[in-house]
Amino acid sequence: MSRLVMKFGGTSVADLERIRRVARLVNAEVQAGHQVAVVVSAMAGKTNELVAWTDGAGPAAPGLTPSDDEYDVVVASGEQVTAGLLAMTLRNMGLPARSWMGWQIPIIADDAHGRARIDDIQPEKLGAAMDAGEVAVIAGFQGVTRDGRIATLGRGGSDTSAVAIAAALGAPCDIYTDVDGVYTTDPRIESKARKLAKVSYEEMLEMASLGAKVLQTRSVELAMAYKVPVRVLSSFVEPGEAPGQGTIVCDEEEIVEKRIVSGVAYSRDEAKISLFGLPDHPGVSSAIFGALADANVNVDMIVQSHARTADTANMEFTVGKRDAQRAVEIVRAAQPQIGFDDVAVNEDVAKVSVIGVGMRSHTGVAKSMFQALAEKGVNIQVISTSEIKISVLIDAAYTELAVRALHAAYGLDQL
Amino acid sequence: MSRLVMKFGGTSVADLERIRRVARLVNAEVQAGHQVAVVVSAMAGKTNELVAWTDGAGPAAPGLTPSDDEYDVVVASGEQVTAGLLAMTLRNMGLPARSWMGWQIPIIADDAHGRARIDDIQPEKLGAAMDAGEVAVIAGFQGVTRDGRIATLGRGGSDTSAVAIAAALGAPCDIYTDVDGVYTTDPRIESKARKLAKVSYEEMLEMASLGAKVLQTRSVELAMAYKVPVRVLSSFVEPGEAPGQGTIVCDEEEIVEKRIVSGVAYSRDEAKISLFGLPDHPGVSSAIFGALADANVNVDMIVQSHARTADTANMEFTVGKRDAQRAVEIVRAAQPQIGFDDVAVNEDVAKVSVIGVGMRSHTGVAKSMFQALAEKGVNIQVISTSEIKISVLIDAAYTELAVRALHAAYGLDQL
Numbered sequence: 001m002s003r004l005v006m007k008f009g010g011t012s013v014a015d016l017e018r019i020r021r022v023a024r025l026v027n028a029e030v031q032a033g034h035q036v037a038v039v040v041s042a043m044a045g046k047t048n049e050l051v052a053w054t055d056g057a058g059p060a061a062p063g064l065t066p067s068d069d070e071y072d073v074v075v076a077s078g079e080q081v082t083a084g085l086l087a088m089t090l091r092n093m094g095l096p097a098r099s100w101m102g103w104q105i106p107i108i109a110d111d112a113h114g115r116a117r118i119d120d121i122q123p124e125k126l127g128a129a130m131d132a133g134e135v136a137v138i139a140g141f142q143g144v145t146r147d148g149r150i151a152t153l154g155r156g157g158s159d160t161s162a163v164a165i166a167a168a169l170g171a172p173c174d175i176y177t178d179v180d181g182v183y184t185t186d187p188r189i190e191s192k193a194r195k196l197a198k199v200s201y202e203e204m205l206e207m208a209s210l211g212a213k214v215l216q217t218r219s220v221e222l223a224m225a226y227k228v229p230v231r232v233l234s235s236f237v238e239p240g241e242a243p244g245q246g247t248i249v250c251d252e253e254e255i256v257e258k259r260i261v262s263g264v265a266y267s268r269d270e271a272k273i274s275l276f277g278l279p280d281h282p283g284v285s286s287a288i289f290g291a292l293a294d295a296n297v298n299v300d301m302i303v304q305s306h307a308r309t310a311d312t313a314n315m316e317f318t319v320g321k322r323d324a325q326r327a328v329e330i331v332r333a334a335q336p337q338i339g340f341d342d343v344a345v346n347e348d349v350a351k352v353s354v355i356g357v358g359m360r361s362h363t364g365v366a367k368s369m370f371q372a373l374a375e376k377g378v379n380i381q382v383i384s385t386s387e388i389k390i391s392v393l394i395d396a397a398y399t400e401l402a403v404r405a406l407h408a409a410y411g412l413d414q415l
Numbered sequence: 416m417s418r419l420v421m422k423f424g425g426t427s428v429a430d431l432e433r434i435r436r437v438a439r440l441v442n443a444e445v446q447a448g449h450q451v452a453v454v455v456s457a458m459a460g461k462t463n464e465l466v467a468w469t470d471g472a473g474p475a476a477p478g479l480t481p482s483d484d485e486y487d488v489v490v491a492s493g494e495q496v497t498a499g500l501l502a503m504t505l506r507n508m509g510l511p512a513r514s515w516m517g518w519q520i521p522i523i524a525d526d527a528h529g530r531a532r533i534d535d536i537q538p539e540k541l542g543a544a545m546d547a548g549e550v551a552v553i554a555g556f557q558g559v560t561r562d563g564r565i566a567t568l569g570r571g572g573s574d575t576s577a578v579a580i581a582a583a584l585g586a587p588c589d590i591y592t593d594v595d596g597v598y599t600t601d602p603r604i605e606s607k608a609r610k611l612a613k614v615s616y617e618e619m620l621e622m623a624s625l626g627a628k629v630l631q632t633r634s635v636e637l638a639m640a641y642k643v644p645v646r647v648l649s650s651f652v653e654p655g656e657a658p659g660q661g662t663i664v665c666d667e668e669e670i671v672e673k674r675i676v677s678g679v680a681y682s683r684d685e686a687k688i689s690l691f692g693l694p695d696h697p698g699v700s701s702a703i704f705g706a707l708a709d710a711n712v713n714v715d716m717i718v719q720s721h722a723r724t725a726d727t728a729n730m731e732f733t734v735g736k737r738d739a740q741r742a743v744e745i746v747r748a749a750q751p752q753i754g755f756d757d758v759a760v761n762e763d764v765a766k767v768s769v770i771g772v773g774m775r776s777h778t779g780v781a782k783s784m785f786q787a788l789a790e791k792g793v794n795i796q797v798i799s800t801s802e803i804k805i806s807v808l809i810d811a812a813y814t815e816l817a818v819r820a821l822h823a824a825y826g827l828d829q830l
Contacts, residue, residue: 016468016471016472019472050496053431053496053500054499054500054503056431057431057434057500057501057503057504057507058503058504058507059507060503060506060507061507064506064507064509065506065511066506067502067503067506067507069513070499070500070502070503070506070513070514071499071503072499073495073496073498073499073502073514073516074495074496074499074500074503076495077492077493077495077496077499078492080488080489080491080492080495081465081468081488081489081492083488084469084485084486084487084488084489085468085469085472085485085489086472087482087485087488088469088472088473088475088482088485088486088489089472089473091475091479091480091481091482091485092472092473092474092475092476092479092482094479096480098484098485099485099488101488101565103518104563104564148519149519150516
């Protein structure tokens with residue numbers, strides 16, 4: 001009997017009718033001879049309701065004990081509910097099933113409450129129950145700290161739960177979502193977007209972190225590290241209908257026909273911060289980004305340029321939009337040490353990226369990108385690159401135009 | 416530092432504003448020098464929402480595995496949410512606090528899911544946290560089985576949690592509710608009802624089981640067994656206002672001025688089942704009530720009468736209304752063994768009771784009761800008595816009339 005982990009997100013378990021649809025999909029895999037572990041999210045909307053309550057109960061004021069641990073207690077209850085309901089539904093279809101909370105397995109997490117990382121999974125009890133023929137229904141998004149407190153893994157953490165459990169069980173992981181696979185770009189922007197049959201972990205990682213919301217970044221990192229075969233497919237199928245092949249996320253070597261560019265991703269979640277008139281000497285960058293790192297502000301793109309006068313420089317970088325004001329306060333507080341003239345924030349920016357493992361062996365990808373954007377009159381503010389992606393920061397108003405231009409430029413509509 | 420357990424029901428924690436009110440009441444006790452453990456219910460309405468989902472997910476059909484264990488997983492989440500929110504609120508008032516789930520303490524329960532009983536509480540970790548100055552916020556209604564599953568204690572189980580924790584900590588237990596104490600009868604029926612300063616465990620037990628909904632029966636049994644001083648008082652006080660003295664539930668010996676009758680209780684939750692033409696020989700009662708007990712149907716009042724012909728008897732008994740149809744099916748199925756002619760159900764009945772420890776040493780209580788009811792033309796269908804109470808089953812339409820007549824007959828409006 002081969003093992004299989006299936007994961008269903010919030011929209012797939014939004015009400016009892018959808019939970020029954022999930023149960024049918026689980027049943028189909030059991031009938032096909034699999035030992036199944038199902039990881040579930042909270043019913044759509046429930047996490048937001050719980051978070052709103054924790055906001056109302058109030059984050060602790062300065063000097064008071066913060067309540068991230070209690071936030072976790074409240075918010076983790078959403079997945080608990082879904083797990084219980086799905087286990088009941090499966091039993092009513094005649095399938096042996098039981099729910100598992102993070103602390104019952106256990107899924108050991110660190111104590112960074114609200115964004116904990118999984119330290120260890122002890123899958124022995126879980127595996128024994130599956131060997132005995134029971135479907136394991138696992139509350140996603142949650143673990144337990146070594147001192148027995150509930151810890152949640154942060155937004156999208158159920159993907160991480162699912163991949164980590166698949167790794168611990170030595171099983172592949174099917175991620176069911178509201179789309180039927182990974183596309184060359186967002187079909188809401190470019191109707192010619194095509195579904196990819198396969199995508200490499202590295203590409204998926206760039207797509208996830210660049211704003212394609214199919215899979216959570218950490219889950220892809222984990223899948224890559226433990227070589228967990230992941231499949232993305234749709235839970236929105238009618239009774240008797242198969243969910244299709246979806247998109248397989250796998251090692252680069254398993255992809256025979258490599259494309260130079262696999263997809264175009266975009267994100268409107270970043271803001272650009274510009275520092276003007278910086279002294280041009282060593283230690284300035286470390287003063288800026290050290291202060292931001294100490295405050296847990298994640299910096300993405302960075303570019304430094306020299307001003308017209310030789311002895312000062314300008315620095316531009318991007319942070320998540322919700323961190324933008326805090327980032328400005330932090331650099332302002334450090335102004336005496338850093339020594340800049342002025343700071344400005346621009347929230348009206350978008351990051352557009354082209355991604356493809358083929359870039360490793362092909363040149364000219366950047367050139368085509370800049371050319372395609374120039375032809376449409378799109379101005380590039382910041383550029384950053386990795387081995388398999390090129391990102392540009394542009395005026396947010398040009399997002400759709402840029403995405404469509406790049407999708408066409410790399411022939412993605414003709415896959 | 417003396418320890419104190421405070422318990423707040425669903426209406427007292429129904430929203431964030433009320434949770435803040437609870438936090439102020441907790442703070443007042445901390446400032447008064449107490450080490451406080453707070454036991455909370457689910458926010459009003461939440462348990463019903465969760466139960467409705469479990470109903471929708473469906474109780475297992477015959478032959479399938481029942482899901483009482485998964486029902487518990489779903490329903491216990493309500494108390495988890497309140498505990499987290501109250502801990503956050505307390506911290507925001509500058510009070511060290513943390514939440515405790517049943518499995519974290521642990522509160523060990525048996526595996527009668529949905530109506531589990533507490534086997535054991537290991538209060539060492541909890542007590543250590545309280546000694547360290549932390550308010551312990553405990554999710555009521557829930558425990559953990561010896562094999563690590565969540566178990567709930569049944570409706571009203573948070574009272575039981577609170578008293579059990581008070582017993583384990585050697586502390587008194589203040590039960591905050593939406594009324595400011597225990598009354599001589601329901602003030603909605605008799606405006607002259609008076610609040611009792613003290614009531615004995617035995618009296619409270621009879622009142623609880625007879626339908627006065629202030630305290631859950633099992634919690635009173637537990638308080639009596641472990642001599643936990645319990646106080647019933649109102650959580651609905653404005654900031655700065657004290658909750659008053661409420662009603663103390665204590666040992667009979669601590670009540671100096673004993674009343675013959677302390678209160679009049681009523682319940683409309685029962686149905687009367689009548690069996691006609693039973694054979695008049697030994698074993699008949701045991702056949703009837705054995706079959707009902709096997710099916711977990713709780714029988715309350717029982718009366719047997721001989722029919723006009725010497726060789727048959729009639730039997731009347733009461734069961735909870737929601738068990739009535741099932742009870743009829745059970746006795747019908749056992750008709751061949753029992754051998755009766757006919758069965759009838761009457762759901763249009765009420766049980767009215769007078770309760771008082773003074774009955775032990777005073778005679779004539781029953782006589783006054785029957786006289787008072789006769790004067791108002793109330794017909795008595797069934798009578799049952801214990802050492803400290805007399806209950807009569809009457810036509811439901813006469814409930815208010817009977818309650819008021821008895822309240823006056825024993826001078827309860829002149830306490």
